[in-house]
Amino acid sequence: MTVAELARYLPEEADVAGLLAELADNYSPRGIVLVERGGRWLFQTAPDLAHVLAPTRERPAKLSRAAVETLAIIAYHEPVTRPEIEAIRGVGVSGGTVDVLMEAGWVRPAGRRESPGRPLQYATTPGFLVHFGLASRRDLPGLADLKAAGLLAAEIPGDDSGDADA
Template sequence: MSDPELMRALEAIVFAADAPLTITDIARHLGERGDLLPALRELADSYEPRGINLVERAGRWQFQSAPDLAHHLRVGRESVRKLSRAAVETLAVIAYHEPVTRPEIEEIRGVAVSGGTIDVLMEAGWVRPAGRRETPGRPLQYATTPGFLVHFNLSARRDLPGLADLKAAGLLDREPPTELPLPLGGREE
């Protein structure tokens, strides 16, 4: 069991933050305290059965409502956007190969990617520009966002299913889904 004062301080710091915090951010508030990861994990475990949870997403810690209680918090219904097969494939390529440029996406998919496809994924909050590649023409690179991880309930990209998992689920033998729920506030077209 960690020091109760340290646990209280961690709880207060993460709770009061206006954005998710890295361990470095948290350590800055505390002064040097050594390895905070075990204490953060212990605190997260203590919150797991409660209505709010302490979670780590993409190396940043935050409080969020428990996923199984989301239906109590929805103001409206989640809108469902029909994503084209191209959008689903493009999202998968970006998620598995990020950072990736449009020409690289086109090479992997074997077809051209329209600007609208990437715009739809950016509007959903799942994809973001990730700088420019240091090659001739300096093409723009794309990567997934923390919103992508949250929406698909992933802690990090390493939690994406592997090839064996996809084959076992039969997902490589059929069409990808064409409807994915948008984050709250998304609009239907």
């Protein structure tokens, strides 16, 4: 629930943010914790106990490389249209790829762009933030974080951050 939704159930003079912080502190040593994800407050399993629930959780099918790339583009560039996704990826995006992401609850239609043809735009959902443990899209890793984790080559074409004389 959002802070505004919670405030409807409390007296007007209640400090909702303060109460949520106090409640989060109260639950922090327990098996479930109160967290904020995408502007909404929810209870979830404590990170140190997630492994206990792993065998009982339904494992979704692994995403294809195209689906992972499409999800990343939508997350970093939202709202984004299919032609923009295709321009960034350099290849076409099948309707099934976006459908898989929408079925997973991670992507949603975000209106139509005010341009010729009025293409449909896509954006991530609060479910995307919850699934990946992000408070907001600002928590997505940047280029420096991805390089440090070894997920990107140290030198990216067109990136002037490396040594010039190496």
